[in-house]
Amino acid sequence: MTLKTYEQYREIFKFIEKPFAFVDLDYFDANVQSIKNRAGSKKIRIATKSLRCTHLLQRILNQDAQYQGLMTYCAPETVYLSRWGFDNLLLGYPVYDPSQIEDLVKEIQKGKKITLMVDSEAHIRQIASIAEAYQVVVSVCLDVDMSSDFWGGIHFGVYRSSVKTPEQALKVWEIIKQQPSIRLSGIMGYEAQIAGLGAKKPTLMNQLIRFLKKRSIQELAKRRAAVVAAITSQNPDLEFVNGGGTGSLESTILEKVVSEVTVGSGFYSSGLFDNYLEFKHLPAVAYAIEIVRQPQTNIYTCAGGGYVASGAVGKEKLPSPYLPWGCALIANEGVGEVQTPIVYQGSSELQLGDPIFLRHAKAGEIGERFTHFYTVEGERITGKIPTYRGEGQCFI
Numbered sequence: 001m002t003l004k005t006y007e008q009y010r011e012i013f014k015f016i017e018k019p020f021a022f023v024d025l026d027y028f029d030a031n032v033q034s035i036k037n038r039a040g041s042k043k044i045r046i047a048t049k050s051l052r053c054t055h056l057l058q059r060i061l062n063q064d065a066q067y068q069g070l071m072t073y074c075a076p077e078t079v080y081l082s083r084w085g086f087d088n089l090l091l092g093y094p095v096y097d098p099s100q101i102e103d104l105v106k107e108i109q110k111g112k113k114i115t116l117m118v119d120s121e122a123h124i125r126q127i128a129s130i131a132e133a134y135q136v137v138v139s140v141c142l143d144v145d146m147s148s149d150f151w152g153g154i155h156f157g158v159y160r161s162s163v164k165t166p167e168q169a170l171k172v173w174e175i176i177k178q179q180p181s182i183r184l185s186g187i188m189g190y191e192a193q194i195a196g197l198g199a200k201k202p203t204l205m206n207q208l209i210r211f212l213k214k215r216s217i218q219e220l221a222k223r224r225a226a227v228v229a230a231i232t233s234q235n236p237d238l239e240f241v242n243g244g245g246t247g248s249l250e251s252t253i254l255e256k257v258v259s260e261v262t263v264g265s266g267f268y269s270s271g272l273f274d275n276y277l278e279f280k281h282l283p284a285v286a287y288a289i290e291i292v293r294q295p296q297t298n299i300y301t302c303a304g305g306g307y308v309a310s311g312a313v314g315k316e317k318l319p320s321p322y323l324p325w326g327c328a329l330i331a332n333e334g335v336g337e338v339q340t341p342i343v344y345q346g347s348s349e350l351q352l353g354d355p356i357f358l359r360h361a362k363a364g365e366i367g368e369r370f371t372h373f374y375t376v377e378g379e380r381i382t383g384k385i386p387t388y389r390g391e392g393q394c395f396i
């Protein structure tokens with residue numbers, strides 16, 4: 001697919017007030033297809049945090065039956081999506097607040113398939129006490145730590161679950177087994193250091209990261225298989241084993257025990273996802289800011305623009321200038337609270353009032369900054385769809 005040019009997008013949006021965000025549905029649909037291809041025969045669960053837009057979640061589910069269910073990120077969001085009409089919701093992170101668990105249990109009582117995440121006795125007891133009061137059996141998923149510890153004290157991965165070994169998993173299983181109101185239906189292991197860490201550029205640091213990734217993939221495939229074997233020997237009713245993310249599909253699908261993969265960021269293909277050797281998706285979501293002054297010949301200052309991604313502070317968390325080609329941020333200013341200067345060394349004629357298009361580093365977070373996405377198909381705007389914010393929702 002040939003990518004649209006700056007001039008094409010500028011023409012498409014010439015009557016739209018800036019700033020605005022948009023989703024190019026031609027690219028989005030192509031990404032849905034290529035992610036399906038990358039996932040092989042595994043089912044795909046959609047990570048809602050990386051989209052934050054009900055219309056686009058629904059669009060993916062409608063496109064192909066290999067997409068089954070959502071991985072949600074907090075209890076109020078899960079309840080919201082359940083009431084919106086979505087089903088098969090795996091809450092990817094633990095909930096502890098009793099009133100939030102109660103709201104989830106009430107949805108389950110209505111017949112919705114919602115699975116809660118646990119990795120400790122405290123999680124299980126908290127859910128069990130509420131499930132019992134409502135006389136509901138709640139499905140839970142055991143989150144298994146997928147980080148690797150290497151020589152020299154390198155912790156390669158993230159700090160999430162307290163369960164790392166088959167023995168630790170079995171201890172949690174023993175507690176679940178004693179709770180008639182809890183059913184263990186899944187195991188999840190998210191290999192963040194593979195899925196969320198690209199290493200495309202041939203730098204020394206990336207060579208080291210690639211080496212560590214290789215080692216870590218081998219180790220965690222064995223760990224996941226061992227945990228799944230231990231649990232299934234005691235609990236043959238396990239329904240699913242979830243793994244991966246956009247950046248790890250190639251390795252996660254090689255694991256036989258994995259029944260489904262989770263994908264989110266690849267649909268928008270935000271800035272950080274340009275940095276992978278293994279795949280390339282199309283830049284489906286971007287936002288536009290308006291040039292409002294020109295302090296020097298090649299510097300265009302725009303209104304707004306300061307949407308920095310979460311996580312450890314670093315310049316990779318800044319948005320990337322997208323179109324026109326030849327734009328760059330200024331190191332001393334980055335993207336500003338209300339103004340963003342752009343250095344431009346390209347060949348398009350730019351004037352006050354013109355847009356500069358940027359892409360957020362992470363995928364779903366842009367939905368917290370805009371109430372709507374304009375949808376583009378071919379060379380025209382075909383609609384305007386709300387983000388969570390546009391539906392009046394602000395979760396976490």
Ligand SMILES: Cc1ncc(COP(=O)(O)O)c(C=O)c1O
Nearest residue numbers: 047050190245246262263264265
């Ligand atoms: C538990 C879990 N699974 C999967 C993912 C993958 O999401 P994405 O495809 O957006 O990188 C994430 C992202 O952080 C996650 O936390």
